[in-house]
Amino acid sequence: MTDVGVLKSCPNCGSTNVTVTVERQDVPMPEGDLSLCVFAPVLTCAHCGEAFTDDSSESIRDKAAQKFMTIIRERNDAKLRAANAEAMVDKRLPELERKFADVYRMHSILLANYDKAINDLTRIRAAIRELVSVTSDVDATGRLH
Numbered sequence: 001m002t003d004v005g006v007l008k009s010c011p012n013c014g015s016t017n018v019t020v021t022v023e024r025q026d027v028p029m030p031e032g033d034l035s036l037c038v039f040a041p042v043l044t045c046a047h048c049g050e051a052f053t054d055d056s057s058e059s060i061r062d063k064a065a066q067k068f069m070t071i072i073r074e075r076n077d078a079k080l081r082a083a084n085a086e087a088m089v090d091k092r093l094p095e096l097e098r099k100f101a102d103v104y105r106m107h108s109i110l111l112a113n114y115d116k117a118i119n120d121l122t123r124i125r126a127a128i129r130e131l132v133s134v135t136s137d138v139d140a141t142g143r144l145h
């Protein structure tokens with residue numbers, strides 16, 4: 001308890017002999033069994049003993065509650081966004097798998113064509129070598145005269 005000694009008047013007896021202490025206060029939350037703990041001013045009348053809070057205490061509790069609810073809301077939003085993103089991937093999975101299969105098939109066709117082209121080229125080279133060997137007028141560079 002911290003005595004901050006601010007002069008206020010008591011709502012019960014009107015005395016201004018009031019001390020302010022900062023005390024731990026629980027703020028119940030609208031949902032569930034949650035309550036927040038804040039440190040806010042409590043005013044105590046020295047004359048009649050009445051303890052009361054004022055606007056500054058109320059404002060501290062409101063701000064804490066709002067901040068808490070904002071954090072909860074943001075956390076729920078983030079959870080919702082993550083769940084939506086996951087659902088989106090699940091929904092798109094068959095399409096993605098199909099696309100992958102298409103690409104894989106195309107790749108296989110390209111590879112097969114490549115192998116065929118290499119085979120053709122080898123055959124063409126062999127045919128040229130054979131043609132060159134039956135031609136006598138070939139110089140060192142392989143050019144025909």
Ligand SMILES: [Zn+2]
Pocket residue numbers: 010011012013014015045046047048049050
């Ligand atoms: Zn009083």
